[in-house]
Amino acid sequence: MAIIKIGLIGCGGITAPHVKGYLRIPEQAKVTAVSDVVAANAEKRAQEVGGAEIYSDYNEMLAKADIDAVDICLPHHLHKDAIVAAAxxxxxxxxxxxxCLTVQEAEAVQQAVSANGVTLMCAHNQLTMPPVAKVKQMINEGVFGKVYEIRTTDSFFNSFDPKNIGWRGNRSMIGGGELIDTGYHPTYLLLYLASSEPVEVTAMLSKHRLEFMDGEDSAQVLVRFADGAVGNIVTSWAYVPAAITEKFSIVAEKGNAYSYGSDLFYKLQGGEPKKIELSGVDTFAEEIKDFVTCLQEGRRPVNTEAEGINVLKVILGAYKSVEEKRTISLSDLV
Structure with missing residues (x-):
């Protein structure tokens, strides 16, 4: 099977775990080109991968480099243009x-990917967590029956201050606040476990501690799904959550399940509580391997632009809900 040649678009901090992922599968992939407007960042990543062509402009890299795919690790507001150019x-x-950041940008992404017949995978690394994969399998097999409610969380004490927050402190660049950044993780996790289209959103945003931010530092979001299930997202940069706060939980017709991010706990009606012990993984490395394997096998990624757009719409719906103080129908988003 041919080695997939990768071009990095953006060589900042988040690129480090991506590079580590590629280095773990040298028989499947190799980073052959890197691009960044900051020369030192590009040079650092090129050195880490054992040598790669360096570009200051990703458009030049797309035109000249010998690559099969790109890995986009740019600030949020630059995603759409890079996706469209790569497609x-x-x-x-x-x-x-x-x-991306808006419904209009999402439409441009969808059109470019479809028109050019390329594969787009959203980098939703938490879907590779073993408890997530296991509970998803059990849901699909009907172990729990109809799912009634789902809760996902991702909160921590973030040490951001005005001196180190960078572009994330600017609403126009980040697209909002914490919800569209760290809060994106529990949002895609919620939609993945729901297995139904999100249709309505109600939200409350807070600025508990990081007052200098343009956007929120915390969010709680309720999501209604087409099959009647209800989801709850809790996410924050303001605090360390209580020790009992689960990573995800589901309550369903035949029982319930939850995880703190490692093992999976579940209980069926009339049965005893059970624990499935699971080994930890490097979620970024698993994500990278899955992307490369999808390309080699011609397989559809778990989360393509279609799933990514649904995640974005939930977040945009949450922002609109707060702005208009009402429940938002996602079909009305424009």
Whole structure:
């Protein structure tokens, strides 16, 4: 099977775990080109991968480099243009979250990917967590019956201050606040476990501690799904959550399940509580391997632009819900 040649678009901090992932599968992939407007960043990544062509402009890299796919690790507001340019250059795409920032950008992404017949995978690394994969399997097999409610969380004490927050402190660049950044993880996790289209969103945003931010530092979001299930997202940069706070939980017709991010706990009606012990993984490395394997096998990624757009719409719906103080129908988003 041919080795997939990768071009990095953006060589900042988030690129480090991506590079580590590629280095773990040298028989499947190799980073052959890197691009960044900051020369030192590009040079650092090129050195880490054992040598790669260096570009200051990703458009030049797309035109000249010998690559099959790109890995986009740019600030949020730059994602759409990079995706469209890569798709038009017939390169497959792995893009860090969020997919983009507006419904209009999402439509442009969808059109470019479809028109050029390329594969786009959203970099939703938490889907590779073993408890997530296991509970998803059990849901699909009907172990729990109809799912009633799902809760996902991702909160921690973030040490951001005005001196180190960078572009994330600017609403126009990040696309909002914490919800569209770290909060993106529990949002895509919620939609993955729901297995139904999100249709309505109600939200409350807070600025508990990081007052200098343009956007929120915390969010709680309720999501109604087409099959009647209800989801709850809790996410924050403001605090360390209580020790009992689960990573995800589901309550369903035949029982319930939850995880703190490692083992999976579940209980069926009339049965005893059970624990499935699971080994930890490097979620970024697993994500990278899955992307490359999808390209080699011609397989559809778990989360393509279609799933990425649904995640984005939930977040945009949450922002609109707060702005208009009402429940938002996602079909009305424009």
């Amino acid at each position: 038009n250059a017939k390169k497959h795409i792995l893009c860090e979250k969020p997919l």
